[in-house]
Amino acid sequence: MNTATLFGLCGAILIGLGLYGALTHPQPLRKLIAFNLLGSGIFLVFGAIARRGAWGTVGGDPVPQALVITAIVVAFAATAMAVALLERILKEGGQTTLDPDAPAGVITERRDR
Amino acid sequence: MSLTYVLEVVLAVLVLGAAVWTIVARSAFSSAVGFVSYGLLLSLVWVQLAAVDVALTEAAIGSGLTGVLLLSAAATLRATEGTSGTGPGLAMRVAAAICCGFVTVAVAAVVLTLPEPSPTLAPEVVAALPATGVGNPVTGVLMAFRALDTLLEKVVLVLALIGVWSFAPDRYWGGHPGLSHRLSADGVLPFFARTLPPLGVLLGIHLMWTGADAPGGAFQGGTVLAAMWLLVMMAGVRDAPAIRERWLRLALVSGPVVFLAVGLVGMLAAGAFLAYPVAIAKPLILLIEVPMLLTIALALGLLVAGPPERTAQSL
Numbered sequence: 001m002n003t004a005t006l007f008g009l010c011g012a013i014l015i016g017l018g019l020y021g022a023l024t025h026p027q028p029l030r031k032l033i034a035f036n037l038l039g040s041g042i043f044l045v046f047g048a049i050a051r052r053g054a055w056g057t058v059g060g061d062p063v064p065q066a067l068v069i070t071a072i073v074v075a076f077a078a079t080a081m082a083v084a085l086l087e088r089i090l091k092e093g094g095q096t097t098l099d100p101d102a103p104a105g106v107i108t109e110r111r112d113r
Numbered sequence: 114m115s116l117t118y119v120l121e122v123v124l125a126v127l128v129l130g131a132a133v134w135t136i137v138a139r140s141a142f143s144s145a146v147g148f149v150s151y152g153l154l155l156s157l158v159w160v161q162l163a164a165v166d167v168a169l170t171e172a173a174i175g176s177g178l179t180g181v182l183l184l185s186a187a188a189t190l191r192a193t194e195g196t197s198g199t200g201p202g203l204a205m206r207v208a209a210a211i212c213c214g215f216v217t218v219a220v221a222a223v224v225l226t227l228p229e230p231s232p233t234l235a236p237e238v239v240a241a242l243p244a245t246g247v248g249n250p251v252t253g254v255l256m257a258f259r260a261l262d263t264l265l266e267k268v269v270l271v272l273a274l275i276g277v278w279s280f281a282p283d284r285y286w287g288g289h290p291g292l293s294h295r296l297s298a299d300g301v302l303p304f305f306a307r308t309l310p311p312l313g314v315l316l317g318i319h320l321m322w323t324g325a326d327a328p329g330g331a332f333q334g335g336t337v338l339a340a341m342w343l344l345v346m347m348a349g350v351r352d353a354p355a356i357r358e359r360w361l362r363l364a365l366v367s368g369p370v371v372f373l374a375v376g377l378v379g380m381l382a383a384g385a386f387l388a389y390p391v392a393i394a395k396p397l398i399l400l401i402e403v404p405m406l407l408t409i410a411l412a413l414g415l416l417v418a419g420p421p422e423r424t425a426q427s428l
Contacts, residue, residue, distance in 0.1 A: 003121055007158055008224035010125045014132055016217030021136040023209045026200035029141045029190050033148050033183060037132055040155060040175065043167075045220060051162045053233030059163025061233045062250035066259055069170045069251070069332055070266045073409075076174050076182075077273035080416035083186045087419070088280040096193045 008048030014041030028096050032082050039075050043068045121161055128154045141194060145183035152176025165328035166251040169320075173336035174413070181343070182417055246395030248326030255330065256398045260387045264376065267369040267405060270412040274365070278356055281420035287357030290346075290415065291422025306348030313341035321406050325395075331402045335409025342414040353418050355425040361411070368408025372401050 001009075018041055021034025046064050053061025090096050131151035138144040152175045159168035201209070238250045238258065245257045255263050281288070317337035324330030346353045354361050375397055376387040383390045389397045 003118075003161055005224060006121055006125055007162060008227075009221050010128060010158070012217045012220035012224055013129055015220055016213040017129075017132050017136055019216055020210055020213040023213070024200055024206050025136075027141060027190075027194060029183070029186055030144060033135055033141070033144050036148065036175075036179065037135060037151070040152075040171075044155070044158065045224060047159060047162045047164055047167065048224060049227065049231070050164060052227060052231035053235055054163065055233050055235035056239065058235045058239060058250055061231075061235050062238050062254045063234045063259065065164045065167055066251050066254035067262065068164070068167050069255065069330075070262050072167070072170050072175050073266055073332060074269050076179050076413070077270050077416060079179055080182055080419075081273050081276045083182050084277040084280045084420050086186065087189055090190060090193060091282075094193075096190060 004048040004051040007051075008045055011041045011044030011046075011048060014038070014044060017041070026098070028086055028098055029083075032079060032086075036075065036079060039071075043071055046071075124154065124157055124161065128158060141187040141190065142184070145180065145187045148183055149176050149180035152180065164251075166249070166324075166330060166333070169328060169333040170336075173333055173340070177340065178336060178413060178417055244391050244394060245389070245398065246325075247398060249324060249328065249330070251328075252324050252330050256401065257389065257394070260372075260376070263405075264369060264372045264387070267372060267408055270409065270416075271365055271369060274412050274415055277416055278420050281422070285421040285424055287355060288421035288424045289355050290353040290418035290420065300348075302344075302348040303350055306344045306350045310341040310345055313337055313344075317341070317406075317410070321402060325398075331406045331409060335406050336413055338406070338410035339413035339417070342410065343417055346414075346418060353415075356415070356421050357425060364407050365411050365415075366408070367404040368406075371404045375401055 015038055018034045018036070018038025022031045022038060025031050025034060046068055047060075050060040050062075050064040050068075053064070055061075086096050128151065131147055131154055134147040135144045135151060138147055152171060156168040156172035156176065159165070159171055200206075235250070238254060241258070242248070242250055242253045245253050247253045247256065278286075317334040319334070320329040320337060321331050321334030322329075324334065345351045356362075375389075379388040379390075380386050382388075
């Protein structure tokens with residue numbers, strides 16, 4: 001098994017792990033972390049494919065590599081937005097649960113009106 | 114079996130171990146700590162995959178900035194951890210694990226049956242690279258061959274920042290992001306915040322400049338600048354700017370605006386949107402990269418800083 005295949009399979013396992021975490025964790029922040037894991041697994045599979053595209057002195061296909069750089073930045077921007085949304089939900093309702101049957105938390109008074 | 118290969122297998126095991134930890138850790142804070150170490154290990158994997166540019170981005174943004182964001186969110190949300198419910202029962206968990214296992218097996222099967230020889234655009238990139246005046250093929254792809262992606266990504270950064278700001282309560286709109294500014298003036302953090310930034314700014318600009326011919330570029334350089342700015346804000350040496358400041362907003366959009374302007378000029382001068390006349394391709398790429406560095410540094414820093422939490426008047 002060469003380097004590209006090894007880390008490609010590593011990426012496949014990360015995708016499964018991240019997906020499992022995103023599906024089963026009750027806490028939204030944990031889902032977010034798991035979702036980032038899932039994303040980086042996909043990037044890694046992409047990186048393995050790029051590595052297989054090595055040609056001459058170039059160690060890997062630069063096109064997928066450039067796309068992964070863009071993807072990492074966009075994933076960060078989306079994560080930042082999700083975190084800001086969670087913190088606002090916390091301020092509004094005193095909790096961040098996604099469970100519709102969960103007992104209502106301490107609803108703090110809305111102070112911004 | 115060579116020593117490098119053994120090290121690669123060990124690295125893969127460590128990455129998977131850190132990943133499992135982020136999933137099974139009891140508290141969100143330990144999970145976030147696990148995610149930071151996972152990101153750093155992953156950047157070593159990128160080096161092994163001959164993608165040093167990606168490794169720098171992963172270490173700086175995937176691990177560093179995302180880590181700061183997740184750690185502070187975990188601290189803020191700590192009190193809610195007990196109230197999120199217990200999640201699905203055992204049967205559902207097993208079912209989910211089986212389904213996720215299928216996904217992994219399917220992706221693994223694809224990885225194992227990839228075509229040989231692998232299709233690659235590397236020869237085309239290497240052949241066309243001299244026309245751009247850039248020596249690093251990844252920078253060539255980002256700034257010339259796939260410039261549209263890079264332009265749109267700048268737009269995504271600005272849009273995400275508008276999204277983050279829009280989560281502010283109405284009364285704080287236009288105010289200062291809520292980074293801590295209560296620290297004493299002579300702690301360890303303010304000391305670092307005074308001594309590191311001059312070097313960090315130099316390093317950030319160097320990374321952008323050297324990215325033309327060596328690993329690096331505006332993304333990596335911009336992240337270093339953002340990190341330095343965050344250090345200054347978090348240590349309380351300088352307050353975060355009010356988001357209604359006109360200079361801030363102009364600087365934020367300068368990257369995409371200059372990029373777009375050069376792209377439109379390319380329609381007239383070189384016959385296609387985002388095409389550069391070959392004779393001045395390198396100066397044009399630099400003209401785009403400098404405001405882009407500014408936009409990336411400001412947007413990344415402000416994305417971590419979060420929505421405004423104080424009015425513009427109160428300090």
